[in-house]
Amino acid sequence: MQIGELARRANVTVQTVRFYERQGLLPEPERKESGYRVYGEKELERLLFIRQAQALGFSLNEIKVILQMRGQGECPCGEVLIMAKKHLAAVDNQIRRLTKFRNELGQAVKKWERSGLPTLSAEAFCTLIQNANTGRNQKRQAEQD
16 A cells, blocks of 8 residues: 555554654655555554554654564563553543642632622632642652752
8 A cells, every 4th residue: 555545544644654754663665666655554553553552652762662672573561561650650640630620620610600700810710720730840849859
């Protein structure tokens, strides 16, 4: 198949396929005499793997490491497990921050509704947002210490 069909079947753009090739995530494809790229099912499976790994939160660099290990005949399971644990911890942290923000936002909305005021100052919501990010800022500060 040509690049357009590969992109369509993987639900990505042609530019995405070319980008992955430049990044070394997809191997340089064979070419017809006309210069058109030619892909097979193996490349489609690899492209779908890349997209699924991204959807699970793996970075392109992490995916590249996994693919390189697999290409060398090594089982990347241990590396993937380490990466997955890091992503799980990050997701858990994000959920905690978002839950806190949701609760604070809910309280602010209730307070606004009880106040009977038709409008609320923009500063009130800006402060709420700023305070919600405090958890992330404290984490960064702790990591720097």
